[in-house]
Amino acid sequence: MIDRTVLRALHAEEEQRFIAAHPRSAVLAKEAQANLLCGVPMAWMTRWPGSFPVFFDTAQGAHFTDVDGLGYIDFCLGDTGAMTGHGLVQVAEALYAQAKRGITTMLPSVDAAWVGAELARRFGLPLWQMAMTATDANRFVLRFARHITGRPKVLVFDWCYHGTVDEALATLDAGGNTVNRPGNLGAPFDTGSTTVVVPFNDLAALEAALATGEIACVLAEPALTNIGIVMPDEGFHAELRRLTRAYGTLLVIDETHTICVGPGGATAQWGLEPDFFVIGKTIGGGMPAAAYGMTAEIAEQLAPTIDKSAVDVSGVGGTLTGNALAVAAVRATLSSALRDEDFAHMIPLATAWTAGVRDTIDRHGLPWHVQQLGGRAEYWFCPPPRDGAAAAAAVDDELDAFMHLWALNRGILLTPFHNMALMSPHHTSADVEAHTEVFAAAVQALLG
Numbered sequence: 148m149i150d151r152t153v154l155r156a157l158h159a160e161e162e163q164r165f166i167a168a169h170p171r172s173a174v175l176a177k178e179a180q181a182n183l184l185c186g187v188p189m190a191w192m193t194r195w196p197g198s199f200p201v202f203f204d205t206a207q208g209a210h211f212t213d214v215d216g217l218g219y220i221d222f223c224l225g226d227t228g229a230m231t232g233h234g235l236v237q238v239a240e241a242l243y244a245q246a247k248r249g250i251t252t253m254l255p256s257v258d259a260a261w262v263g264a265e266l267a268r269r270f271g272l273p274l275w276q277m278a279m280t281a282t283d284a285n286r287f288v289l290r291f292a293r294h295i296t297g298r299p300k301v302l303v304f305d306w307c308y309h310g311t312v313d314e315a316l317a318t319l320d321a322g323g324n325t326v327n328r329p330g331n332l333g334a335p336f337d338t339g340s341t342t343v344v345v346p347f348n349d350l351a352a353l354e355a356a357l358a359t360g361e362i363a364c365v366l367a368e369p370a371l372t373n374i375g376i377v378m379p380d381e382g383f384h385a386e387l388r389r390l391t392r393a394y395g396t397l398l399v400i401d402e403t404h405t406i407c408v409g410p411g412g413a414t415a416q417w418g419l420e421p422d423f424f425v426i427g428k429t430i431g432g433g434m435p436a437a438a439y440g441m442t443a444e445i446a447e448q449l450a451p452t453i454d455k456s457a458v459d460v461s462g463v464g465g466t467l468t469g470n471a472l473a474v475a476a477v478r479a480t481l482s483s484a485l486r487d488e489d490f491a492h493m494i495p496l497a498t499a500w501t502a503g504v505r506d507t508i509d510r511h512g513l514p515w516h517v518q519q520l521g522g523r524a525e526y527w528f529c530p531p532p533r534d535g536a537a538a539a540a541a542v543d544d545e546l547d548a549f550m551h552l553w554a555l556n557r558g559i560l561l562t563p564f565h566n567m568a569l570m571s572p573h574h575t576s577a578d579v580e581a582h583t584e585v586f587a588a589a590v591q592a593l594l595g
């Protein structure tokens with residue numbers, strides 16, 4: 148339905164508009180080209196719309212201002228890293244107070260026990276360890292799972308994303324074989340040797356893989372959130388748990404994104420029963436911090452390993468992991484944000500955002516859909532898919548780039564590599580309405 152000539156002409160206009168509006172970002176981007184690879188401190192930052200990245204100046208609550216003095220509604224929120232909203236006073240104060248008293252000693256700090264107890268209370272697993280990032284946490288858990296079960300492989304769902312975890316950068320090829328996913332750069336091994344990929348919501352494929360007896364753990368998000376949002380079928384999680392138990396496979400639930408459904412994530416909300424639980428990004432209020440929890444049974448099996456003298460070269464942990472600053476940030480975040488009252492504000496806003504987008508989709512009879520998951524929502528250019536491959540088939544880079552740039556030029560930041568909006572407790576109905584109007588206008592311009 149989209150005329151590509153119209154799309155390209157509109158995109159070119161938006162590009163000019165972007166360049167004209169961001170002279171200061173343009174200068175900084177040029178300077179950064181000299182000594183930063185691709186002109187950015189981290190290569191993903193090249194994925195923003197526009198011919199160069201917008202350099203931000205200040206971010207507060209649900210908004211930020213760029214170096215050209217332009218204001219934005221931030222629906223990206225650091226791709227969940229700042230789901231609490233930017234610049235939380237409680238976190239800033241805790242960081243300042245802790246930084247003055249020392250950051251890294253490799254000793255536990257006074258906040259450690261509080262954080263462990265709060266993680267246990269929220270997420271229902273009794274024993275916890277810290278990590279710097281969700282990637283780290285997933286890596287550590289995969290090692291533990293192989294160690295405990297003595298099995299060589301992990302199972303992930305097709306088109307999942309669990310961070311820069313080598314084993315999980317895998318996908319299915321047309322013949323149903325597990326292969327390195329596109330973009331898996333300098334892969335250290337063929338993921339077919341470490342990983343089995345099955346389509347999300349495909350219980351028969353799942354059972355066939357588990358029945359080989361090779362699978363140490365299933366690493367899963369409650370819903371796929373990194374290829375649009377793909378919801379689990381009714382009863383999928385109950386079967387996933389039943390089958391993993393039946394075949395002696397551990398279940399790792401990664402709630403790094405799905406914490407958007409409530410204070411205890413989907414695990415609490417949907418009654419999941421993981422053996423390991425992974426959470427990263429938002430629990431530090433923007434500071435790098437992550438954690439992983441485990442059942443008492445798992446902890447009992449791991450304790451003798453952890454106590455051994457070689458634990459420092461076990462492949463788990465890191466010198467700065469669990470540092471006092473990160474633990475203080477987690478305490479400040481979990482005591483002042485991500486609470487019931489925060490979700491009570493965020494979720495209705497996500498419902499309104501979804502309704503606004505759906506209204507435009509329906510009005511024009513577009514074959515697109517919009518999916519809400521708690522405080523997050525995302526539109527995708529196909530009807531609701533049941534698995535990642537169906538969602539991946541509908542990726543439209545050209546259309547994505549246009550929609551993002553159109554929104555950015557009108558003061559709205561969407562998450563790159565997604566068409567996703569995440570709500571914070573600081574967003575307002577006016578922010579949501581602004582998006583509804585901008586989205587409707589983009590579609591109107593496209594359809595002429």
Ligand SMILES: Cc1ncc(COP(=O)(O)O)c(C=O)c1O
Pocket residue numbers: 226280281282283285308309310311368373401402403404427428
């Ligand atoms: C579900 C999930 N797990 C883990 C990660 C990795 O998080 P990080 O990049 O902070 O390590 C991501 C990142 O997007 C994610 O979406």
